[in-house]
Every structure is written in structure tokens, then in C-alpha cells.
Amino acid sequence: MNVIVCVKQIPDPAQVGELDPSDNTLKRDGKLILDESDSYGVEMALQLVTTAGGDEVSLVSMAPNGETSGLRTALAMGAAKAVLVSDPALAGSDALTTAKILAAASKRLGDADLIIAGTESSDGYTGTVPEQIAEVLGLPSVTFAKHIEVAGDSVNVQRQTEAGYDEVTCPLPAVVSVTAGVVEPRYPSFKGIMAAKSKPVDEVTAADLDVTPVGWAGAGQEIVEVASAPEREAGEVIEDDGEGYTKIVEFLDRLKVI
Amino acid sequence: MAISNVWVFAQGANGAPTSSTQELLTKAREIGSSITAFVVGEAESFAAGLGEYGATKVYATGDLGGKLPGAAGAAAMKAVIDGGDVPDVILFPQNYEGRDVLARLSVKLDKPVLTNNTELAVQDDVVLVTTPVFGGTKLVRTTFTGGGPFLVAFRPKSFVAEASGGGAPEVVAAPVPDLGAAGGAQVQAVHVEEHTGPKLDEADIVVSGGRGLGEASKYEMIEALAKALKGAPGASRAIVDAGWVPYSYQVGQTGKVVKPTVYIAAGISGATQHMVGMKGSKNIIAINKDKEAPIFGVADLGIVGDVHKVLPKLIEALQKR
Numbered sequence: 001m002n003v004i005v006c007v008k009q010i011p012d013p014a015q016v017g018e019l020d021p022s023d024n025t026l027k028r029d030g031k032l033i034l035d036e037s038d039s040y041g042v043e044m045a046l047q048l049v050t051t052a053g054g055d056e057v058s059l060v061s062m063a064p065n066g067e068t069s070g071l072r073t074a075l076a077m078g079a080a081k082a083v084l085v086s087d088p089a090l091a092g093s094d095a096l097t098t099a100k101i102l103a104a105a106s107k108r109l110g111d112a113d114l115i116i117a118g119t120e121s122s123d124g125y126t127g128t129v130p131e132q133i134a135e136v137l138g139l140p141s142v143t144f145a146k147h148i149e150v151a152g153d154s155v156n157v158q159r160q161t162e163a164g165y166d167e168v169t170c171p172l173p174a175v176v177s178v179t180a181g182v183v184e185p186r187y188p189s190f191k192g193i194m195a196a197k198s199k200p201v202d203e204v205t206a207a208d209l210d211v212t213p214v215g216w217a218g219a220g221q222e223i224v225e226v227a228s229a230p231e232r233e234a235g236e237v238i239e240d241d242g243e244g245y246t247k248i249v250e251f252l253d254r255l256k257v258i
Numbered sequence: 259m260a261i262s263n264v265w266v267f268a269q270g271a272n273g274a275p276t277s278s279t280q281e282l283l284t285k286a287r288e289i290g291s292s293i294t295a296f297v298v299g300e301a302e303s304f305a306a307g308l309g310e311y312g313a314t315k316v317y318a319t320g321d322l323g324g325k326l327p328g329a330a331g332a333a334a335m336k337a338v339i340d341g342g343d344v345p346d347v348i349l350f351p352q353n354y355e356g357r358d359v360l361a362r363l364s365v366k367l368d369k370p371v372l373t374n375n376t377e378l379a380v381q382d383d384v385v386l387v388t389t390p391v392f393g394g395t396k397l398v399r400t401t402f403t404g405g406g407p408f409l410v411a412f413r414p415k416s417f418v419a420e421a422s423g424g425g426a427p428e429v430v431a432a433p434v435p436d437l438g439a440a441g442g443a444q445v446q447a448v449h450v451e452e453h454t455g456p457k458l459d460e461a462d463i464v465v466s467g468g469r470g471l472g473e474a475s476k477y478e479m480i481e482a483l484a485k486a487l488k489g490a491p492g493a494s495r496a497i498v499d500a501g502w503v504p505y506s507y508q509v510g511q512t513g514k515v516v517k518p519t520v521y522i523a524a525g526i527s528g529a530t531q532h533m534v535g536m537k538g539s540k541n542i543i544a545i546n547k548d549k550e551a552p553i554f555g556v557a558d559l560g561i562v563g564d565v566h567k568v569l570p571k572l573i574e575a576l577q578k579r
Contacts, residue, residue, distance in 0.1 A: 017391070096364050125374060132365050140441060140443045164504075167446045167447040167448075169443070223400050224399050225399040237562060238562065247559060248561065251543060251559045
């Protein structure tokens, strides 16, 4: 079984994000790390191929520079190889262009049986890319999966809904987007980290994939203004002396909600 | 070309349009002159309600027979557009179904999408949307540089719903065309999680718990406090990811957006992810051990203390009243 995971390398979310003053897109020029939301997909894929036996997990990713540190994390977890679409012209690409790029990149790895992606990235969180990839490739899809099982030539998925979850079956090949918490991502072992250094990363440009237009120019969108949101003022903060709860009761009383 | 033909991706529940649908239809009336609701599924039971919020026409695919809405809904919309009814803009709710249909449709139309928005305006015949970023500290206004249809999605509660008192709309069948391989996913069974008390995104009081509770069993305190206040229990992403409570409890960017009269955050530090979902609450009470926790920056009343000590006393005091 050929399983491909779409992974994104993002600026460290622990750092304060910054917008590029020239075009107001998110700055991504520093060190990039593996998006935590994608570590669930990588783990899920590794577990699925282990169950199926003797198969590999491949990665596809896109980055404006040749950054691979996030990819190496996923390779260290156990993925076998990666295609990285790296091209300065990709900076500022919108979700639709991203989906076209990732779909084309996945084809370089042969016909996938299953493409796994996170529900949404932690930096841009447009939340449409997995479903867009499916449509570009003409594949069926199941989004918001909280459990996946391969059964012959189809997958059984528990898909989250507003009310609970649905049990969905879907023939392969297919695209599945997974939510956080679907599995517990493994920590890369020392051996895994060493092995990842020599695993193949196929670096290509957008032109190699015949996808145009790319980048902010091709996004069909323009940021016209960035403003600070009105601040919410902090109120009274008190240390609990054992009677702190009475302050809450008084507060609720004043609002006439109790 | 001015914005006139506005579509809303509409959903119903219990015989009425959902609150998101009512909000989007209300906003649609403000920017457009012809308002159409597009229902991916059966619309008969709530078409009159769509009319009350201003839809004069309703397209409905009819029951999907277990197909997932993404591929089916987008294909049905594309068929209507190809048939000559071309919307200037389509407003989607930022939820499971809306997002999937929006994504598939963007590929079919080769048009970009703008999601997670909270405001909508029209300027020089092009739509302008506002998206909060960096935990809602910055507001980014974005517009489209190409032509429509403009595809935009809005977070729940971005607009205030108001009925227009419109009459029954014309209901037009918009059957799902043959989907080929893309339509392969099939729902086999539906599981509904039992809920008592008010719904999280509709409750007047929300009590949420986070990692500071220490262990899953302590979430009982959150449920007891919510019950005492006739409110709904909620949760931070951290404890949902840890499996303490189901995803449907999650408040935040990837969960529910709530704007209750009172929001009580217990043992929640206030990560960006969480703040986006609750900052719009009218009153915020926070209880946390760490006095540097970001949640205190938005709280009207902050108690620096141990939730395991504060909550039991608070619950007891409220139960006595």
C-alpha cells in the first residue's frame, strides 16, 4: 500500500508570528518545524502501513525556501522519503494553488492508495486543502477522521460531525483528513533521527510540476489592510485566599444570572 | 458588475434554518438584491424558515442517500452555475459541511477561497472580508483580485440574525450529477452523542475546563458547575486532544465559537487557539494557578488560585441558593 502524507513546515508557533510588511503575508523565512497537526497524519500512516505489512509512507510538502527541518522530523518518525516543492515563487500561495501543487507532487510518487492530510494547518488554517486535493485528483474523500482502518480496497473511517460521528466507508484510492488526537504521535528515536539525515528528499520547483500560476501573484487575493483588534481590557485579578469563590458568586449576582 | 446575486450555503435542523444559516441570510440581504439559499440535502422541512430570513429562491439537492456533502454539494452547485444562474458571491458557514463543499467548489470553478472570516463588506463591486489572525489580536482585510463568484466562509456568530418576514420561497430541485470516483464515500451509520442541558454554542453561560484540572476525572467539577448555572460545559483543545472529553466540547479556533453572557475558564491558560473561540463573551471569569496566564489579560474577574480548591466551594455555594 502506497500511503502519502501531506505535511507542512511552519514557523514555530511558540514564537510570535509576524507579517511581511511588503505584502502582509505570514513571514516564513526563519527555521520551520513540522506542524504538530501533521504529526497525527504521519503517525496514522505509519500505523496503517505497519498493519498492512512491508509498505512505505512517503511525504509531500511545499515551502518557499529549501527548508527541510520539519520534513526530517517526519522522516525520523519513520517515513521513507519525501517530495519537497521548493520555489521562491510559491511564497504567499493560496489554498487552491497549494492543493494543485501537492496533488501534482503526490503523482511523482506513483499512484497513491491513500493520501492523508491534517484537517487544517496551525499557521494558515484555511482548512480546505485536503478536500481540494481530492477534487484536483478526482478522488473520493473523508474529512475530519478520528479513526481510520484499511479493509481490503477501502477504508472505514469514523468522521466527526456536529452531533457526534458518522461511520463512513470509502473505496481506495482516497484522501482522508485527520483531526488531532486521532493517534498519539511517536517521538523520533535517536536511530530514527540519524537515519532521517540520509533519507531521500526529492526537491522540485513549481515549473517541474507544470503548475502555474503560483505564489501571491497567482492567489487571486489581495490584503488591503491589517489593523490591530480592539483590546479587551483586563478586569480585577485577585489571589485566592480560600474565599475567592465568593467574588465569583458576587460577580454572577451582579449580572443577575443566578 | 455590482454584487446582486448572493447565495448562502444553507442548513436546517429540527425544521428550521440553523443559526449560522439565519446569520448568513441576514448579512446576504444587506449586500445583495437577490438572495438564494442552496441546500445540500432535503429542504422541504425548513424552506419556509429560509424565506423568513430573506431567501426568495431555494435550490435543494434532495436527500443525499448517505453520500458525503463535499463532493455531492459542489457538483450540484456547479451544475446550477453551468446552467446559467451565476452567483456573484457564495457565503458559507465555517463548519464541517460548509468547508467541504466550499473546497470542492473552488477547484471546480478554479476560484480562490477566503475562510475564517468575521466581517463582510462590498467595496467597488468586490467583496472585502475580515479575518482575525494571531489569536484575534490583528484583523486582516482581504479582497479578491480576479472575478467572481467570490467564495467566502464565516465563523459562527459573525453576524446578528434578524428575520425579514419574507414569504415562502420558490424551491427548485438541484439534483446531484453523477460523481464518478469522487463520490465514493458512503455513510454507513450515524452516531449522535447524548447531550443534556443547553447546546454549547447557544448557552447563556459556558463553563470550560483545561489542562489545569490535572486529570480526566476532575472534569466532573466542570459539569457540576455548568449544571448549577444551567449552562453548558466546554473544554480547551488540550484536554480534547488528551481524550478527556469529546471533540464536540471544544471551544476555540478548531472547535466552537461561543459568545455567552458569562464564560468561566477553569484551569485554562489561554492559548491563542482557545482565545479565538471565547474572546467575544460578554463577561469572562478565569481561575488559574499561574498569575502570568494570558487568560487573565481578557478576564473581567480573575482568581489566581487552585481550581481544585475554588471550584468545589463555588459549586457548593451555588447549589445552596
